[in-house]
Amino acid sequence: MNFFDIGFIIASVVCAVGIVRRLARWCGKPTSEVSVSSLSWHRRLFLALKIFFLEILLLGRTCRTGRIRWLAHCLVFFGFMGLLLFHAMDDTITARFFPAYESTLDPWQFLRNLFGGMTLIGLALMVYRRVRLRSLRSLTRFQDWAVLLVVGGIILSGFLLEASKIMSPAVFDVMVYDYFIPEDGSDITALKAVWAKKYGVVFPEEISDSDDVFENGLSLNEDSCVDCHSDTTSAFISRPLASALHPLAPALNRSRADEVFWYLHISLCLIALAALPFGKFFHPLTTPANLMARLGRRDAAKDDVPSPAIRGLGIDACTRCGECSLHCSVGPAFSVLGNSNILPSEKLISLKGFESEASLSGQALEAFAEGSRICTECLRCTDICPSGINLQDLWMASKKAVSKVAPDSNQAIRLMEISERAAPFGECSLPPISGLADNKESYLACVQCTTCTSVCPVVAVSEDPSRDLDLLPQQIMNLLRMGLKEQTLGARMVWSCTTCYKCQEHCPQNIRVADVLYELRNTVATRLREGECADERDG
Amino acid sequence: MIKDDTIYDVMVIGAGFAGMAAALFASAQGLKVVQTGATGGIDFSTGFIDLMGVHPMEEGKRWNSPWAAIDAAVKDYPKHPYALLKRDEIAEAIDTFTDFLAQNGLDYVGHSERNSRALTPAGTVKRTYRVPKTAWKGTLALESKAPTLFVDFHGLKGFSGKQLVETRKRNWPGLKTVRIQFPSGSGELYPEHMAWALADPAVREKLVAEILPHCDDVEYVGFPAILGLNDPQQVVAQLEELSGKHIFEIPTMPPSIAGPRLRAVFDRGLPVLGVRTLSQKMVTGVEKLGDGSFQFAVGSGAAASTVNAKSAILASGRFFGKGLRADRNSVSEAVFNLPVVQPGNRDEWHLHEFFDHKGHPVNMAGIEVDEQLRPLNAGQPVHDNLYAAGAILAHQDWMRMKCGAGLAIATAFKAVKAMKG
Amino acid sequence: MKGMDKPVKYAYFPGCKIPHHLPEYGQSVETVCAALGIELVPLEFNCCGWPMRHDNELASIFSAVRNFAVAEEAGLPILTPCKCCFGNLKYAESRLAEDGKLVVLVGRLLAQDGLAMPKSINVSHLLSVLDEQVGVELLQRQTATPLAGVKVACHYGCHALRPGNVTGFDDPLAPTLFERVVTALGAETVDWDLRLECCGHPLRGRDGVIAESLMRKKLENAASVGADIIATACTYCQLQFDKERDGLMLNDPLRKAPPAVLVTQLIGTALGLDASVLGMEKNCIPWRVPVLQDRTL
């Protein structure tokens, strides 16, 4: 077994195991409340065909998010598919359909360069986009660069491999040894002259440049080589690359750069194969699969509760293009709070972690929970997603799940015992902006008439206000006036305020009761955030 | 800044008794009315309409006839605002006002031409001219000394049936009290919230079931004023039907429901009459335009606006209503900076004893007006189209003379009449 | 059908909940505005900031102000059909006006997104536009099938109404705007005690017991005064009275209490528009529209 076989087997096994694990994860969830779309079979078929052509082959949804992005994806998609089918799988596909196939013949040699070139241009556009858009740059993670690097590496190593083969006398020698029976030594010289000039091989020795020798070489070449070797000028990238590398050629040839690049190229391909089921590498498979599974739906209608497998597929279909985050309705919250889990593309990664067996804990869990809470379910990410992922559904499901393990400040308060609620929070380095609660002047005008409580609808509908709400509005104001803010923060009145502003509107002395209650909630939320960070630091 | 292009006939500044009455009377006269003012006076009222109860203050002498009391007071205080009104004007004002309340579901009753006696939550008895229909049976019970049960509730503070019994039992035998659990909700209770709960007829039934075992030997049952938000008469009627007893309400200390009921009538009734209300907004500035009309800056923040009016009625109340302001040296008027008649020095403002019958001199401070209720400066009207009404007027102590609501309504009536010419 | 004399144009701010949770509001707003000659321009707004105001005021205000900046770039005033969006946008406006420190902070955040602090802020709630721009007279004129005999309990919703000095929506204690619009359609409005109370939705997920109690009180009150429907003009209030109510037990009597109908659905019905273009079929608690007499017949 040679390097390739061993490598291929290992990569295939890794790939297969990875895929199986993924599929297992999709299907392993208990199924509940799945509803099946009621479309008829011919309607489904029509939709499937439409999706296949418009959205998978022509990347129609990608087009909605931007021309450059679409162009880049088309170039990479078609370029890479071309390479994959005609070049990488030449034995199984190309050779079978084209018995005369030789990788060094045109059009294959040309096409390989064309596809490779397309892919490279596409990748370059992608890199450009990620670097240029500030908001996207901040979202870009290791796996985004990894995909670009590996795919780019495959293509570049391929070109380098081809270029180094073009100029390699050693390769020439092997070919001569295999396919050419020289009548005398001058034949070799003649052939070398042709190959040096026409095919770009860089021989270490001086090559005759006489016309006779060249003529002879040409005919020899005609007899023995052209059946298998087109002019390397059709390798319109590799050949110029070889020319460019001409000054380095002797050194490269000496060190058998062609073999080095072969190993590099193959290794990268095997890495790509092995990495296929991991992270973003999987999206070329899952995205089309997801598009098909969703049958092109852009919305997330309530009657459409997908099966866990489809949900899993959806999670894995993310191409990490970042479009969802660029259009996210609560993006401004990310700007202020700095929690990347607010943005859908990043939250999705945490969701994967959350759904995995290891799950999330500590700060990562809190960050994910906060991101989930802040989402307003506005549907925009789902609408824009080029992969057609039903993000809305994912968020609505994960919101419920995460709130069970990571309560928000409101839930946290309600889980506490009365004594704990009295002064549950540490100090906070960030004072609230409005600073109403701490400013005694806010309560200076209070005449103690208790109108704020009297008009409060929450107190009105409470069965036993002092039991269920701990403190009433005027009591909170009085505690704050007395400088006992810590005693108010855990009071359920603060958290059960329905924000109707009646207290503030009816106050004869214009005390900003409701605004103060808002601020108290802000204070606790900030402290809990900071507290989590501090716990993480200390523990 | 919102600009309202309408030119109103009159701007009413204030939303207490005087402001509400002025808006009502002016709109009834076909005037285009705009009204501003924050919650205050009327929300804290007991719901009683006093006309005149005590004179002279230093003797603490109570009167059965408010008209006789007014005559006596005007004789001793020639500058008392009542001196500017004729008896039939006052009567017409009060009747128009209570008619309007009645049309909106809040009937007022009393003895014809004389004061009734009414129970307060402290257990004291005061004389007042008109009481809400839901309190009237209390007056009847008190005046006839009929056996009565006072009901109070666990969790409703500041209202003690025992206090009522103790303070009144010397001259009113057959009093008893019971403290019960309110059928809907427990812990700390507020009258307004209890009134919410009583919107549900099932709660009324439970309430009657709670009290019936204690009702055997009584004719009347008195409750704190909690019997319904805006339809107390209906609630009381149903309780009477269920219990077979006479039911009445006793006002509670603020925040009570009596004030908000009154306020609600105006909140609903005035817009129907075409009054433009700018509730919860204070006048922050005023400018007299070339044509003699006023331009007011009203409110603050997003709701700030300018309002133009041909004339104005100042009914902004005293210190709690923010019509008057006191600094360490003097009392001033908040909107027009009108001259305020006042005692010279702050140590003359108040007497040494809070409950001194004579009344604190600062209570007589206020705006002096001519016979058309136009504020005066050195004997001359400050503006010929500015009128003042209510508690802001000088030479009256509504708290000691027991003339708050009546004076407010009557002077508002007169101001509108003077304006119409 | 003819709209207003001069066309009015607004940047349309539907808010986050309409697209997924209450599409019937979006649909009916767009339909009715088109019919009345109000041009709605879709801009890419972000969240109004209200949902995050419990957590972080700066995030909330920045969210709101970012929308003002977007609208100003387009040179359009904002129209929103949601009272919570309206309330928070107005709150942000008032906070900017009173707090210079905040202006600096928000300005810095805006600059990061390549936006400038808006010079003027102009946001209206749909009801105000109907009342002030369209006008009661035009509504009356355009009403093809008057809602005669329909008793409507207008639900004001808190965040547009209060605090009055922040929102400037209507008189915070004695509002009349909603009734004006509804009576223009030929319907009758009812007076109810809890007219200005909270629907309870803000406590969904925070205090479910009180959230439901508030809803119940209001529904009971509306039913007791004989209302046929409760009219709403707010995404959250409608969610509460329609979608959340739908979660009640099947035998709960409040399911039979007056259904909640969006103001735009009411107007659309009066204008003679088809129920389907008003998203009526999406209402969970259906309003069985009575047979109305077409004015033209």
Place this chain on the structure above:
Amino acid sequence: MKVIETRILILGGGATGTGLARDLALRGIPCLLAERRDINAGASGGNHGLLHSGARYVASDAESAIECREEGAILKKLAPQCIEDTGGLFVAVEGDDEKYIADFQSMCDASDVPAHEIDIREARELEPVLSDKLIAAYSVEDGAVDPFMLSLDNLAQSVALGGQYLRNAKLIDFSKDNGRIQRSTFLDQTTGEQFAVEAEIVVNATGAWAGIVAALAGAHINILYSSGSLLITQDRITKRVVNRLRKAADSDILVPGGTVSVLGTTSVTIDSPDLCRPSVAETNSIIEDARAMIPVLDTTRYIRAYAGVRPLVLLGDSGDARNVSRNFSLIDHARDDVDNFITITGGKLTTYRLMAERTADMVCAKLGVDAKCTTRTEPLPPSTMGRWTEPGLGPKSWIQNRDADDLILCECEMVSRNAINAIVENMGGMHGNSILKAIGMRSRVGKGPCQGGFCGLRITGHLYDEGYVSEAKGIEELQSFVGRRWRGFSPILWGLPMVQADLQEALYCGALDLELHDDDDDDFTCEDA
């Protein structure tokens, strides 16, 4: 007439009287303490509540300075529940006496009073409300003391050790025989009955009333009555005590106390201690003077004013009251031929323990008892009697351990019904007359912004419910309580307090007719409407 026998009768329930009762009780001599009104009714309740570091007296009275330093340290250690160790500042502003400022450090050093100069900027960082015209600042070891808790804790321990306490007990007469007081006659102001006390020794600890009481025994003390007014702010303005760095004058001390600050004081000579009440003129002058040091005092909301009388015992010629020694006077009236009669008066709250110790020493000498004072080392135990005077205890206990059916009766300071019951229970059989005022003295009731305007009525209802008052008594209690609050409320009525007072009067007079005699007009005839 009922006669009570006791070894020692102490007249006056201020800090000295209660301190003496405890001191003697600890020496094994239980006493009867009789008080005309209630604890701290005189100067003990009418002062800043400042635990002097001594720095204020370094210039005028080095001896006082040293006493204060020593006694302050003892109290901080032994009665921490009554003390808030805030620390203090002495600050001078532009225009203050430069010479005094320059000498301050050396004067403090001379009396061993710790003081060190701090940077002006630092001072303003510590207390941001200080004027920007500051020119010097020193940090000292001042503190705040709760005089009510202090006296109640002293009293509680003396009662626990067998002492007795009578309030509302007005001394009418002494009967003397043989150069001794044989019997002291009192009027029980609750019942109107008289009773007598026979004691081996009578101690007159009546503070400013010492001269009047001594006169009843035929003794003579020449006392100058110096009334001082103080203002309470609604909020706590500073964390520390702030003194004006100048020769002691009016309104130069701001003392934080729990949730409020106390500003004062003035010095006005009056003819009788019973005439002491804060005035409008004093209020104005305090603010006008103090705002140079802390400008916000000009605009902040005040809760009330109050006044106390300093009894200045004239040893020689009298002049300006402040120049008279603040040191206390312990007089053995054997000099006036009353052998078993001792007067202790003057002094400062900070040195009350020392005064009690010296007095007890004299009592013991007279009794021929050899017992050493232990109050210098023995901690003062916190008591249930005194605990409710602590600001913030009401709200904290309400939040942490309230009963399901408890209710807040005083909203401003969050004093609940159960707390009020506990306070009344602790008064034992002594609640009697002026129960509402007594509750106020033992708790935060009536001390918040409403000044009794709302809580008064709520608590009156509760007293009826509990049967503590009946018939018209509760209404009288309410009238007397509100009337008493008015003494301190009326001088500060401008701005927001004026609004509050307007509301209070509208409620009590406008709505409830509480200023009038009860309307019991039986000839009222009933007609139909």
